[in-house]
Amino acid sequence: MLPPQCTRLASTPIRVLRERVAEDPDFLFEYIEEVYRVIERHEPQIRAYITLRPKEEVLGEAEALLKSGKLGPLGGALVALKDNISTRGIRTTCGSRMLESYVPPYDATVVSKIKESGGIIVGKTNMDEFAMGSTTENSAFYPTRNPWDYERVPGGSSGGSAAAVAACEATVALGSDTGGSIRLPASYTGTVGLKPTYGLVSRYGLVAYGSSLDQIGPIARCVEDAAIVLDVISGHDPRDSTSLRVEVGGFEKYVVDEPLKSYRVVVIEEMIGEGLDKEVAGVFSKVLKKLESRGLRVEYRSMPLLRYSLSAYYIIAMAEASSNLARYDGLRYGIQPEVEAVHWTDAYGRVRTAGFGYEVKRRILLGAYILSEGLYEGYYLKAAKVRRLLYEEFVRLFREYDLAVSPTSPTLPPRIGEVITDPIRLFSLDVNTTPINLAGLPALSVPGGLANGLPVGVQVFGPPLSEGPILNLARIIEVSRSE
Numbered sequence: 001m002l003p004p005q006c007t008r009l010a011s012t013p014i015r016v017l018r019e020r021v022a023e024d025p026d027f028l029f030e031y032i033e034e035v036y037r038v039i040e041r042h043e044p045q046i047r048a049y050i051t052l053r054p055k056e057e058v059l060g061e062a063e064a065l066l067k068s069g070k071l072g073p074l075g076g077a078l079v080a081l082k083d084n085i086s087t088r089g090i091r092t093t094c095g096s097r098m099l100e101s102y103v104p105p106y107d108a109t110v111v112s113k114i115k116e117s118g119g120i121i122v123g124k125t126n127m128d129e130f131a132m133g134s135t136t137e138n139s140a141f142y143p144t145r146n147p148w149d150y151e152r153v154p155g156g157s158s159g160g161s162a163a164a165v166a167a168c169e170a171t172v173a174l175g176s177d178t179g180g181s182i183r184l185p186a187s188y189t190g191t192v193g194l195k196p197t198y199g200l201v202s203r204y205g206l207v208a209y210g211s212s213l214d215q216i217g218p219i220a221r222c223v224e225d226a227a228i229v230l231d232v233i234s235g236h237d238p239r240d241s242t243s244l245r246v247e248v249g250g251f252e253k254y255v256v257d258e259p260l261k262s263y264r265v266v267v268i269e270e271m272i273g274e275g276l277d278k279e280v281a282g283v284f285s286k287v288l289k290k291l292e293s294r295g296l297r298v299e300y301r302s303m304p305l306l307r308y309s310l311s312a313y314y315i316i317a318m319a320e321a322s323s324n325l326a327r328y329d330g331l332r333y334g335i336q337p338e339v340e341a342v343h344w345t346d347a348y349g350r351v352r353t354a355g356f357g358y359e360v361k362r363r364i365l366l367g368a369y370i371l372s373e374g375l376y377e378g379y380y381l382k383a384a385k386v387r388r389l390l391y392e393e394f395v396r397l398f399r400e401y402d403l404a405v406s407p408t409s410p411t412l413p414p415r416i417g418e419v420i421t422d423p424i425r426l427f428s429l430d431v432n433t434t435p436i437n438l439a440g441l442p443a444l445s446v447p448g449g450l451a452n453g454l455p456v457g458v459q460v461f462g463p464p465l466s467e468g469p470i471l472n473l474a475r476i477i478e479v480s481r482s483e
């Protein structure tokens with residue numbers, strides 16, 4: 001499922017790239033030239049990137065890579081990174097004026113791993129400021145357009161990453177997902193987006209939003225590419241204290257066209273309830289029929305507690321954000337405008353007034369309010385209890401079932417300007433993705449088909465560390481789509 005910007009050469013999957021380059025090293029240069037032709041032609045409209053590396057620099061790195069002979073699992077793939085992932089020597093703005101000219105002195109762990117595995121960084125992608133949003137319209141710079149329809153949003157907050165991959169302006173990308181920011185844009189752009197189990201991928205070098213929820217993950221044009229990238233970026237990292245100590249890897253081998261087990265699949269009724277567009281419902285039920293025709297059993301279960309998860313998510317995310325964003329004071333981090341203030345509170349106030357956008361300010365204020373004395377118990381503590389109960393419900397559910405599926409988003413991609421002024425509508429796009437982050441579960445969005453010419457994503461999720469079976473089921477949805 002590719003939009004019209006893609007050419008055959010520019011849409012080469014990683015495994016094919018790896019094989020072709022091994023046979024004929026010059027193929028890598030041809031491929032890079034073609035991706036940059038697509039970028040030159042379409043990027044002026046799409047605006048997926050904040051910082052794009054010059055072609056000559058990228059070709060130079062490709063040459064060095066070929067000389068080293070260590071093509072690795074990525075084989076010269078062009079990797080786009082969301083602009084909240086730290087890159088040594090490359091500006092990392094977080095979509096914010098506050099970090100407009102910030103150049104990190106170190107690479108995030110995922111970036112080091114990409115480089116060691118034969119990946120070439122192509123650029124840094126647009127995002128909602130500090131990853132707060134669902135449409136990429138909260139970027140301080142400009143909105144990104146959806147390659148399938150330039151009047152529509154690509155989703156957010158990793159909208160630039162998803163648009164770049166969908167339009168073949170990169171081989172794959174990394175995004176971050178606090179409440180759906182990888183899966184929602186994947187759903188709206190017809191790409192595959194995977195949010196790993198909390199702790200599976202290191203957060204070292206990821207600019208924090210809600211630290212107990214944030215995870216980095218791949219956005220790709222096919223399930224196999226997502227698995228290859230997950231193999232590269234996952235694993236224990238002593239620099240992230242929440243990193244899991246588990247043996248991981250071998251995700252690629254789960255990407256096969258037949259179920260590796262007769263998975264018991266569940267649909268949670270609350271995830272297909274009120275607010276679900278009929279176009280989305282149509283695609284989703286076709287996908288379920290295909291799964292059943294392949295001999296998989298699909299059952300329905302109710303989980304009433306899910307009603308509270310969106311509110312619990314926004315309380316916890318804003319509380320953590322208000323604390324995480326305190327460091328942007330113009331001294332440690334952030335812009336340093338001409339300040340003549342005599343008192344530090346004036347200086348602090350001016351830096352933050354000038355550096356942060358409207359949505360970020362609103363969330364810092366709400367987060368501080370939620371955590372204030374006398375209100376903490378009623379908001380934060382209650383949300384934390386909902387989170388715990390939700391986790392326990394999921395544990396019970398996954399004793400009976402192997403995997404669950406749902407629509408990723410209840411709607412088709414909104415038009416630019418359509419939901420951004422209506423926080424309730426905007427927040428409700430995250431209704432099916434946020435419970436996953438609260439419970440720390442892995443989840444993937446895979447295209448289920450088109451409705452009115454627009455992509456519709458299906459979310460596949462499961463218990464902690466079920467990435468293998470999730471990739472397997474997603475692959476089955478991917479192959480049955482074109483049948």
Ligand code: GLN
Pocket residue numbers: 131132133134156157176177178179180181182209317430
């Ligand atoms: N839309 C959600 C929010 O604004 C999720 C964002 C994300 O996952 N980074 O918080």
